[in-house]
Amino acid sequence: xPKPDSFFITTPIFYVNDAPHIGHAYTxxxxxxxxxxxxxxxxxxxxxxxxxxxxxxxxxxATANGAEPKEWADRLxxxxxxxLLDTVNMSNDDFIRTTEPRHEEGVxxxxxxxxxxxHVYAGEFEALYxxxxxxxxxxxxxxxxxxxxxxxxxxxxxxxPLELLKEKNYFFKMSAFGDALLKLxxxxxxxxxxxxxxxxxxxxxxxxxxxLSISRSSFDWGIPIPWDQEHVTYVWxxxxxxxxxxxxxxxxxxTFARRWPGVHIVGKDILRFHAVIWPAMLMAAGLEVPKxxxxxxxxxxxxxxxxxxxxxxxxxxxxIDVFGADAFRYYFMxxxxxxxxxSFSWEDLTxxxxxxxxxGFGNLASRTLAMNAKxxxxxxxxxxxxxDADQAIVDLVARAATEADAHVNAxxxxxxxxxxxxxxxxxxxxxxxxEPWVLAKDEAKxxxxxxxxxxxxxxxxxxxxxLSPVIPEATEKLWVAxxxxxxxGELREQPLRDAGAWGQLPAGTPQSSxxxxxxxxxxx
RNA sequence: GGCUGAGUAGCUCAGCUGGUUAGAGCGCACGACUCAUAAUCGUGAGGUCGCGGGAUCGAGUCCCGCCUCAGCUACCA
Numbered sequence: 001x002p003k004p005d006s007f008f009i010t011t012p013i014f015y016v017n018d019a020p021h022i023g024h025a026y027t028x029x030x031x032x033x034x035x036x037x038x039x040x041x042x043x044x045x046x047x048x049x050x051x052x053x054x055x056x057x058x059x060x061x062a063t064a065n066g067a068e069p070k071e072w073a074d075r076l077x078x079x080x081x082x083x084l085l086d087t088v089n090m091s092n093d094d095f096i097r098t099t100e101p102r103h104e105e106g107v108x109x110x111x112x113x114x115x116x117x118x119h120v121y122a123g124e125f126e127a128l129y130x131x132x133x134x135x136x137x138x139x140x141x142x143x144x145x146x147x148x149x150x151x152x153x154x155x156x157x158x159x160x161p162l163e164l165l166k167e168k169n170y171f172f173k174m175s176a177f178g179d180a181l182l183k184l185x186x187x188x189x190x191x192x193x194x195x196x197x198x199x200x201x202x203x204x205x206x207x208x209x210x211x212l213s214i215s216r217s218s219f220d221w222g223i224p225i226p227w228d229q230e231h232v233t234y235v236w237x238x239x240x241x242x243x244x245x246x247x248x249x250x251x252x253x254x255t256f257a258r259r260w261p262g263v264h265i266v267g268k269d270i271l272r273f274h275a276v277i278w279p280a281m282l283m284a285a286g287l288e289v290p291k292x293x294x295x296x297x298x299x300x301x302x303x304x305x306x307x308x309x310x311x312x313x314x315x316x317x318x319x320i321d322v323f324g325a326d327a328f329r330y331y332f333m334x335x336x337x338x339x340x341x342x343s344f345s346w347e348d349l350t351x352x353x354x355x356x357x358x359x360g361f362g363n364l365a366s367r368t369l370a371m372n373a374k375x376x377x378x379x380x381x382x383x384x385x386x387x388d389a390d391q392a393i394v395d396l397v398a399r400a401a402t403e404a405d406a407h408v409n410a411x412x413x414x415x416x417x418x419x420x421x422x423x424x425x426x427x428x429x430x431x432x433x434x435e436p437w438v439l440a441k442d443e444a445k446x447x448x449x450x451x452x453x454x455x456x457x458x459x460x461x462x463x464x465x466x467l468s469p470v471i472p473e474a475t476e477k478l479w480v481a482x483x484x485x486x487x488x489g490e491l492r493e494q495p496l497r498d499a500g501a502w503g504q505l506p507a508g509t510p511q512s513s514x515x516x517x518x519x520x521x522x523x524x
Numbered sequence: 525g526g527c528u529g530a531g532u533a534g535c536u537c538a539g540c541u542g543g544u545u546a547g548a549g550c551g552c553a554c555g556a557c558u559c560a561u562a563a564u565c566g567u568g569a570g571g572u573c574g575c576g577g578g579a580u581c582g583a584g585u586c587c588c589g590c591c592u593c594a595g596c597u598a599c600c601a
Contacts, residue, residue, distance in 0.1 A: 367560030
């Protein structure tokens with residue numbers, strides 16, 4: 001049974017062939033928001049990310065760039081992937097590279113166990129081979145020949161006939177796990193999420209599983225098969241194991257028991273590896289399968305999947321240099337329904353940034369602190385008797401906090417933000433209706449003025465806590481300005497599941513001025 | 525070809541087991557207000573709910589057919 005207090009969440013480990021684009025950053029942010037939320041809610045949280053560095057493709061890229069593969073990986077990791085973490089403000093607890101000893105040793109131990117237990121056998125891998133590509137071709141790259149090659153199968157890249165070649169390979173008896181996997185999907189409908197992703201996985205497994213070739217001998221950039229040094233491990237088999245080699249498998253059973261099983265956030269392009277192959281591997285090794293595999297959608301640009309070849313690839317820094325990491329995180333979490341494809345456009349980003357972050361939340365903070373400074377010398381006012389309107393705010397905050405937590409637990413990050421934003425909108429409306437600037441002109445209404453501003457400020461306190469997993473930088477600034485850091489302690493230590501409890505900011509708490517949280521970005 | 529999902533206001537999207545005049549945000553128009561990042565609040569205009577049939581007292585929401593788009597249909601990570 002899953003341990004309720006443990007929340008181990010992973011991103012995919014990224015292939016170091018290329019530089020990151022916003023799709024990678026999106027995955028990182030989603031996992032990070034979930035991790036920050038659970039961590040602040042008191043769960044025993046561990047966020048893992050990392051890089052996948054083996055395989056023929058990396059060997060080729062490295063060679064083409066006149067580098068050794070490890071050298072090449074080191075360079076990409078240092079120059080591109082580690083900086084990405086900082087760019088998007090990741091709070092990962094670990095970063096694993098598949099070239100690290102802890103991983104390589106873990107993979108070998110895992111392989112040896114499967115081999116010893118009879119789940120792996122030596123066989124003949126027979127497939128169509130392209131001399132031009134120097135590799136076996138997947139079905140997607142095999143097409144019918146034309147002209148001189150009519151009737152033959154040719155490579156889609158070279159348009160030359162393919163040869164049927166055999167190679168000795170080690171195979172994982174994945175075919176034996178089809179029924180167990182179907183039973184898993186049946187018994188745990190939330191194992192693969194969202195439901196659309198689950199459907200595809202079930203349909204795939206229902207048509208029957210073949211055994212999986214897990215070794216390669218035509219190149220050597222990989223983890224050697226422990227009982228046969230002529231072979232290296234198939235890169236996916238290697239990569240998937242990072243989730244356990246980073247958490248103590250096999251030499252630290254205590255840590256492993258504490259972390260595993262985990263929750264995997266993946267792009268839908270790699271769903272099958274995580275929802276089929278990976279659980280089959282774990283079953284074979286006698287380990288628990290993941291708690292959940294959640295597949296998020298693509299980011300679409302102009303209605304099409306983002307791609308470098310179509311010049312729609314966007315580097316995270318292009319956005320973050322202009323709007324900041326908080327805005328990046330907020331925008332993609334809010335505008336994209338988690339689990340669905342999402343449309344990205346600069347126009348939409350700019351519009352939401354101004355309407356929601358600058359005019360909505362940022363301005364709410366500004367106007368509130370400005371009035372506290374002006375009417376109460378910058379301290380948290382006293383609350384007198386609550387009117388119905390005040391009570392409505394109190395109730396809304398409580399409800400928003402509860403519902404947001406439920407949404408996050410269900411991977412509905414966008415819904416959580418939607419509910420939290422009801423508070424932002426309600427507070428702006430409340431201020432306009434209560435007209436504190438009018439109350440301020442009548443000394444007899446001094447107590448009422450204090451109550452109104454205390455209510456809004458307390459609402460801001462709750463917002464700072466609830467939004468801290470998504471926009472950690474802005475909420476930290478707000479937290480300091482509210483004086484909350486002095487009286488309530490660090491923002492990141494505020495229990496998230498108590499965020500909706502009213503009256504936490506003591507009256508008399510000194511506040512300080514707040515720099516504009518989300519400055520307007522001038523248009524060209 | 526088969527399977528899955530989607531096609532709802534200018535844009536991005538909600539609409540669960542069918543039920544009063546189809547919703548939100550943005551954008552737009554008008555008005556109110558001035559504490560605030562020329563921000564805020566209110567009101568309004570705007571949709572034959574992809575197309576065509578069907579069962580139902582009643583369908584965006586069920587059934588049939590069709591059109592369009594995307595994904596999956598295994599060893600590229």
